[in-house]
Amino acid sequence: MKWLLAVAFVLVLPWCAFADGHGPVFGLATPTNSKGEWSFDSGVFGRSNSFDTEASFREQIGYGFTPHLSLFFTAPVVFGNAVLTPTRIQPGDDFEAKLAWRFQHRATKVGTRFESTAFVSLVSPGPQSGFPGIAHTTNAPGTMFGAVTGMASRSHYVWLGSTFTKFYKHSGDKRPDVLDYSLVYGYRPLKWRRPPDKWDWRVFGELAGERSTHFLQSGVEVPQSQTNQVFLGPTVLGIFRNYTVSFGAQFPIYQNVGSLYPKEHVRFGINFSYLLFQHHAQ
Numbered sequence: 369m370k371w372l373l374a375v376a377f378v379l380v381l382p383w384c385a386f387a388d389g390h391g392p393v394f395g396l397a398t399p400t401n402s403k404g405e406w407s408f409d410s411g412v413f414g415r416s417n418s419f420d421t422e423a424s425f426r427e428q429i430g431y432g433f434t435p436h437l438s439l440f441f442t443a444p445v446v447f448g449n450a451v452l453t454p455t456r457i458q459p460g461d462d463f464e465a466k467l468a469w470r471f472q473h474r475a476t477k478v479g480t481r482f483e484s485t486a487f488v489s490l491v492s493p494g495p496q497s498g499f500p501g502i503a504h505t506t507n508a509p510g511t512m513f514g515a516v517t518g519m520a521s522r523s524h525y526v527w528l529g530s531t532f533t534k535f536y537k538h539s540g541d542k543r544p545d546v547l548d549y550s551l552v553y554g555y556r557p558l559k560w561r562r563p564p565d566k567w568d569w570r571v572f573g574e575l576a577g578e579r580s581t582h583f584l585q586s587g588v589e590v591p592q593s594q595t596n597q598v599f600l601g602p603t604v605l606g607i608f609r610n611y612t613v614s615f616g617a618q619f620p621i622y623q624n625v626g627s628l629y630p631k632e633h634v635r636f637g638i639n640f641s642y643l644l645f646q647h648h649a650q
Contacts, residue, residue, distance in 0.1 A: 393603040393616045393637045394457060395550030395574045396516040396529030398483035400470045401432030404645050407440075411639040413459040415452050417630040422448030426459045436470040446496040453595045453629050454499075454580040456512070456533045457548035459637070461497040464512075465490050472517070484517040491533055493543065502628050503583040503590045505543050510535035518552075522561070525554030525570070542584035544593065550576040554605075564609055572603045576618065592626035599635060612641040 391397030401407050409428035414421060425447070430440040442464040456462070466489035475481045489512040499505055516529025530549040535542060556570035577598040582589040603616025615638040623631050 391525070391527070391605065391614075392550075392552045392554070392572045392574050393605075393614050393639060394576045394599070394601075394618055394635070395527060395552035395572075396457075396514070396531070397525075397527045397552065398470060398485040398516055398518055398520075400436060400438040400468050400485060401430050401643070403432050403435050405432045406430065406644040408642045408644065409639065411459060411637060413637040414635065415450065415455075415458060415632055416634050416636075417450060417452065417632050419630055420448060420450035422446065422450040422452060424460050436473060438468045440464075440466045440468065442466070444494060444496075446494070449498075449500065451499070451501055451630060452632065453578075453597065453625055454544045454546055455548075455578055456491075456531065456546040457550060457576050457578055458635055461494040463492045463494055466512070480519070480521040482517075482519050484515065487512065487514040487516075487531060491535075493535075499583070502593060503585050504541065505583065506538040506541040508536040508538040508541075508543070510543070510545075516550075523556050523558070525552070525556075525572070527552045537584065540584065540587040544580040544583055544595075546578055546580045548576065548578040550574065566608070568607045570605050572605065572616070573600070574603055574616070574618065575600045577622075590628075592628045594626065595629065596622070596624040597632070598622040601635075603637075610643040612639075612643075614639045 407430040411426045414423040425445045428440055428442045430438050432438045444461050446461045468485055468487050470485045472484035491512055492509040493507045510533050512531050512533040514531025516527055518527030528551050533546045552572055552574050554570050554572040560569045562568040580595045583593045598621050599618035600621050601618035605614040617634055617636040619634055
């Protein structure tokens, strides 16, 4: 399986010229597409425990209706069938249509701004979703609500955010609801700053946590299926004209997953983005 994932990763890189390259890899951030701007994103996101590794190849298309309102569509392809906890902050097997509204945008001085963005989306588990050995699950959809706020300057970035995803019940079965949250700090040293015709880099420290409720099976809670985890790790973002690349890894600093799930050792991701018809942010 690890050999298959490595081959798939190499094959996908040449056409992955685009992920959510506006900021961190795992945590929430405030940027939205500018008015009339398209974003084409691809990413490879993986999770590994003691027994197996699973990778999700995510494609995302976004469009900015206004400088502060954007719509995104996401479609995944999953390689692997590892026994892993429910997650929403780490891209997985969910199809999603998300609306992002940046309801606060306040520039305090040149190069420094405070922003807040709200999210709402329809989430639909894909055909590859499932939790073998844990519960027979329904592919009934769910809804996600969330918000993130923070500050960005030429040297420093701070974002704090959270989302909650509630799945619907079908025939007494129900996937767990998931609460996730993240805290991101980014730093861009003066000597890393470059003009648009050169790569411009910044580094992030990302903390991400998630709590999931029990599975419901025929209206009854599945014991030991509730989870609570926190991950921490470094990521890097590079920008060159309308292209971005970001990559990094996270490691568990707290895990309470009961007896049903093997504990995860690492999460990793690499994102590519291309922005088309880019306008200056307003």
